[in-house]
Amino acid sequence: MGIFCTLSLLLAVSALTSGFSNYRDRLPNGRAVPHPCKPNYLWHGVGHENALGGGVRNAFGLDFLRLGATWSVELCQLDSDGDGMTNGEELGDSQCTWTPGTLPPRISGITHPGICDPWEDAKCIGHNTWVQCDVSSFQCDALENEEVQNITFRFSPTSVPNTETNYFCMTFDLPDDDVYHLVANQPYIDNEQVMHHVILYGCDSDGETPPSIPTPKPCGMEAGGGCNSIIGLWAVGFAGACLNNKTGFKFGRGHFTRVKMEFHWNNPELKDDYVDSSGMTLYYTKNLRPTSAATLMVGQTFIEIAPLQPAVEVTGACKADCTRMLFTKPLYIIDSINHMHYLGIKQKVELYRNGSLVTHITNEDAYSYDSPVVNQHDPPIMVLPGDEIRTTCTFNSATRSATTYYGDGTSNEMCFAFMTVYPSDALPKTKSCIARQDKDICELYLGGGGGGSQPTCDLTKFSNMSDPDISRMWTAAYKDCTPFGACRPGCQQLWDQLKQDSCFQGNDLEALKDGFLLSKEGTYFLAAVSTCWPRTDCPKCQRCPEITNPNANNDNIVGDGGAGSLLPELVSMVTMLAVSLLYNRL
Incomplete structure (x- = not known):
């Protein structure tokens, strides 16, 4: 994401779609109707032949319009597409009792009321000829240049675990005989039933090549292990990525020579017979472009969306003090892309200078996870040190209980x-400026943001896995500590060593906690090491508050510095209970 210039797949969301997207809220599960022949896609324009909405109506759309554009018993009991199931049965309201603003009786197993289903059934042959199941071909001018070379990296055939969310990683070595610019990439999708997204990270050597992962291995959704630079991505809805002719991602001699490819397999049916060997083709040239590119990530990691809400707004700011700290000189944005999941309905990224809005970097009033929009900026948008980048996301949780x-x-x-x-x-310091609640990464992790006590150490050192001491620290936490468990002797030894470091004392420790909580790996580390932090027995507290908000940081559960001060945060990352398997580096 965010590295794309031209994509033939991009579809302009029409004004009609924007104007009538609320029609989906008049239908049970109207925002959760799946595409019949594209796994992991949704059909946003439920009443239209265009999956995004607008234009010619399908059979269900015609019935919906004829009956007053509202959910009624009559519309519910119809079988608009003639597949033997009523519209209500297909949309999860078989008894025709649903009303807008309430949760449908059934929220799983939804099918399309305007398309004959099952797709392969004999009774449906000839009924669905208008449905488009192909993904448009990839177009990129750079591929026409005979000087551009390519290389394809693929996972070896790997069994997909029978759990819903799975992240696996594998490393590959790049050509290192010269200096190159990566100018485009194209996905190779082997099993579209489970493929959700692929991220390609460049592994920054800093004098030492990061460790190899020769076969697919469970990992987390983040940079790490010396591989921190996003240089490629595929997600549902993309045909490929193409940079303009002015820039490229540099690799090869004197630069990174290894990449880490991260897969997200989405297996909500919990099947145990899926196998995948997807990958990505990289296009590169030694005819270097005028400048080298990077990917900047902005946004918010504190999200709490109550059920049955038509619009919940979340905002994250990369503040002026932070860009002044992160950016050494003006930078230029050539393209941008928003990213939410299926509850996302609107998103914008705004650029402010001296408190005034300069421009919108992105502005999607009708966000579609399945049809990502790449915003191309020509001329590029200039961002100065001291500017603020503000991200605002809006979610609809009408289908969530x-x-x-x-x-x-x-x-x-x-x-x-x-x-x-x-x-x-x-x-030079970091390629992300994400926030947690009202604090940006500089305030949380880098000791910036102006005002207040500043950390006396460089907290970023804990992500440098090429440092032997840092590597031993992480290894010991995984080997000798049990998250949420008792303080083991080996873990106590680790904590006795760590607490001598100023980063694990006073205000620095608070900054360290906030910074580590931005990642799964960091959260796991805190859950492990904090088992040996000093505790205050709860009877000494004036009150033992209930844990009601897993995103909140309630520091009164136990005494200052105690492991319990992290408990609400750690509960929100309950998947850490399984991370001992997912992150087994030993």
């Missing part, structure tokens, strides 16, 4: 934007 939080799974939510920027050396 429980609160939705931030997380890796498709059923969780995210609020990010990714931007291709140049020159790459304008971002």
